[in-house]
Amino acid sequence: MKRNARIQYLGFGFLYLTVLIAVLALGAIIYFITANGIKVINWEFLTQVPRRAMTRGGVAPALVGTFYLTVGAILFALPMGLACAIYLTEYSPRSAVVNVIRMSINNLAGVPSVVFGLFGLTVFVKLLGFGVSILSGSLTLGIMILPGIISAAQEALIAVPQSMREASLALGATQWQTIRKIVLPTATPGILTGIILSIGRAAGETAPIMFTAATFYTRGFPKSIMDEVMALPYHIYALMTEGTFPERQTMIASGCALILLFLVLMVSGLAIYLRQKSRKYELA
Amino acid sequence: MNLPEEIRIQAENINFYYGEKQTLKNVSMAIFKNRVTAIIGPSGCGKSTFIRLLNRMNDLIPNTRVEGRIILDGQNIYDPDVDVVNLRRKVGMVFQKPNPFPKSIRDNLSYGLKINNVRDASSIDDTIRRSLEEAALWEEVKDRLHESALRLSGGQQQRLCIARCLAVVPEVILFDEPCASLDPISTKRIEELIEQLKEHYTIVIVTHNMQQAARVSDYTAFMYLGELIEFGPTEKIFTVPEDKRTEEYISGKFG
Numbered sequence: 089m090k091r092n093a094r095i096q097y098l099g100f101g102f103l104y105l106t107v108l109i110a111v112l113a114l115g116a117i118i119y120f121i122t123a124n125g126i127k128v129i130n131w132e133f134l135t136q137v138p139r140r141a142m143t144r145g146g147v148a149p150a151l152v153g154t155f156y157l158t159v160g161a162i163l164f165a166l167p168m169g170l171a172c173a174i175y176l177t178e179y180s181p182r183s184a185v186v187n188v189i190r191m192s193i194n195n196l197a198g199v200p201s202v203v204f205g206l207f208g209l210t211v212f213v214k215l216l217g218f219g220v221s222i223l224s225g226s227l228t229l230g231i232m233i234l235p236g237i238i239s240a241a242q243e244a245l246i247a248v249p250q251s252m253r254e255a256s257l258a259l260g261a262t263q264w265q266t267i268r269k270i271v272l273p274t275a276t277p278g279i280l281t282g283i284i285l286s287i288g289r290a291a292g293e294t295a296p297i298m299f300t301a302a303t304f305y306t307r308g309f310p311k312s313i314m315d316e317v318m319a320l321p322y323h324i325y326a327l328m329t330e331g332t333f334p335e336r337q338t339m340i341a342s343g344c345a346l347i348l349l350f351l352v353l354m355v356s357g358l359a360i361y362l363r364q365k366s367r368k369y370e371l372a
Numbered sequence: 373m374n375l376p377e378e379i380r381i382q383a384e385n386i387n388f389y390y391g392e393k394q395t396l397k398n399v400s401m402a403i404f405k406n407r408v409t410a411i412i413g414p415s416g417c418g419k420s421t422f423i424r425l426l427n428r429m430n431d432l433i434p435n436t437r438v439e440g441r442i443i444l445d446g447q448n449i450y451d452p453d454v455d456v457v458n459l460r461r462k463v464g465m466v467f468q469k470p471n472p473f474p475k476s477i478r479d480n481l482s483y484g485l486k487i488n489n490v491r492d493a494s495s496i497d498d499t500i501r502r503s504l505e506e507a508a509l510w511e512e513v514k515d516r517l518h519e520s521a522l523r524l525s526g527g528q529q530q531r532l533c534i535a536r537c538l539a540v541v542p543e544v545i546l547f548d549e550p551c552a553s554l555d556p557i558s559t560k561r562i563e564e565l566i567e568q569l570k571e572h573y574t575i576v577i578v579t580h581n582m583q584q585a586a587r588v589s590d591y592t593a594f595m596y597l598g599e600l601i602e603f604g605p606t607e608k609i610f611t612v613p614e615d616k617r618t619e620e621y622i623s624g625k626f627g
């Protein structure tokens with residue numbers, strides 16, 4: 089008895105330790121980014137274009153660029169991913185073809201992001217002639233996050249109890265009415281969780297936009313989706329690898345990292361808020 | 373009870389297969405109008421399978437096959453030109469576990485109307501009240517129609533599901549073990565409700581509770597291993613059954 093209690097004590101202790109390490113790591117990241125980044129952040133930094141070889145002025149074009157690219161990626165990937173997930177879970181027959189589709193989607197999720205970058209360059213920039221632009225970058229990021237959105241949506245749809253579908257169909261609803269009015273609303277919280285994770289990924293990736301959308305420097309803000317843009321992750325990369333004022337540039341890079349972190353937290357916060365709202369009728 | 377009964381649904385020589393496995397064997401049975409027909413039998417006898425054929429709910433299960441005919445209003449409901457959506461509006465169903473939508477009480481009830489493109493607010497309100505009254509739930513929920521249906525107790529949820537079914541004005545209501553997950557008091561209320569509903573509706577109820585079948589039904593069918601063993605007036609089935617297996621089952625020798 090005493091021995092069992094001791095083993096349990098050790099086991100729990102180990103669990104606490106791992107949790108502590110994870111929390112500490114997160115805390116350390118936030119602390120160092122904030123401590124280094126906060127020094128350069130002011131109104132000018134957020135609203136001005138970069139000046140004097142990116143050592144003065146602000147990073148507003150990169151902030152705006154990242155926002156456009158992320159929103160564009162979601163606008164593309166969400167309808168596609170949702171439609172795909174609905175087809176796979178609600179309509180498709182359980183056949184070999186569907187299994188191949190499922191496997192392909194899972195494999196797509198494991199493809200390194202730089203490969204998506206090359207794909208975007210080949211297809212969107214060159215083949216379709218979109219050039220280096222917000223459009224090409226958004227589509228590339230969109231394809232990158234597509235598998236994640238599909239799997240999250242599929243899981244959310246599968247989690248909707250079959251009894252909900254039966255209840256709706258038994259009332260004389262069509263399958264489409266059942267999906268649109270019962271299954272999708274019930275699955276919304278789970279789908280939103282998938283979107284939250286995708287937003288973070290799309291906003292933070294550098295490789296997919298490196299050849300398709302991002303540029304070191306623009307004088308002003310993008311005027312159309314066919315313009316190339318600055319983007320925060322790529323700006324950080326540029327600041328750390330180019331230029332002649334490494335110390336000043338490192339500080340600005342930290343500032344960008346802090347803004348990126350904040351941006352992702354804000355968008356995630358919005359998604360979490362929407363998720364809570366859509367859970368209104370679930371049992372507390 | 374001695375009057376000639378009007379047949380509402382006629383099942384003729386029904387065979388049902390899950391893949392290779394045959395779960396219903398040559399079942400023929402009449403469902404009489406404005407009567408309660410109970411289907412009893414041990415687990416796995418095919419009673420739930422049978423009732424789910426009456427509104428083609430088994431269509432949802434892959435790898436299944438039906439043979440035979442089920443006649444409703446002069447037409448075989450398995451004919452290729454039958455509109456399943458229409459059929460299910462005519463033949464409603466209440467399930468084993470209460471399955472209200474995760475929406476407000478009101479939205480649960482208006483759903484059936486909205487999918488039928490009823491938009492008029494006052495007629496929706498009227499229907500909500502009528503169906504809740506018919507399901508003996510109005511007094512308990514009239515002040516909280518905007519609350520989540522999931523906050524109701526299990527028995528209330530099941531009565532809400534009955535009301536939801538009544539809101540689309542079906543002609544036949546199928547109850548698939550409606551009290552299986554309810555406490556005795558809720559069960560009693562549902563049974564009383566079924567008693568009242570048969571005045572306007574034709575009712576089929578699957579139950580594994582023999583006392584329940586005896587209490588609520590006018591006709592009883594006993595099924596065993598996919599076959600209809602005996603069908604007749606409930607009184608007769610429970611007092612002088614013809615088949616030895618029926619007698620053994622109702623006297624609790626197996627089940």
